[in-house]
Amino acid sequence: MKLNRPILLSIVFSWNILLSFAQLSEDQIAEIDGLFNQCSQTDLPGCAIAIIKDGSIVYKKGYGMADLEHGVPISPGTVFYAGSISKQFVAGCALLLSERKELDLQSAVQKYLADFPVYENPITVQHLIYHTSGIKDYFEILEA
Structure with missing residues (x-):
């Protein structure tokens, strides 16, 4: 929109x-x-x-x-697809947590999400923030 x-x-x-x-x-x-x-x-x-x-x-x-x-x-109960706007909030929150030493951007994602699958090449929090993890965009597949 x-x-x-x-x-x-x-x-x-x-x-x-x-x-x-x-x-x-x-x-x-x-x-x-x-x-x-x-x-x-x-x-x-x-x-x-x-x-x-x-x-x-x-x-x-x-x-x-x-x-x-x-x-x-639109009603008060209308659900909106947040889409790309959430990326800025997540990145900002991650950087604040990093500054407070509560999140290590270089750590493997599994340190914070135990159920996250292990891949051949480790994926760090920074990879997720920068969209360089190589993980496929599954929402795009669902919309096709």
């Missing part, structure tokens, strides 16, 4: 405001809807939001379409 820059900036800048609401008033809900209504077009992919305060969901709503071809709207 390609999100245009103004929508993305609106989401980023409004996030702190959204997180500050404990119980949402009708005015606050209207403000949130105003920020995300541009995601409600039927000819563009939309988004889903959840506002969590003190571990509880205080607001959730879907905006726009999950499936443009079949006209399926």
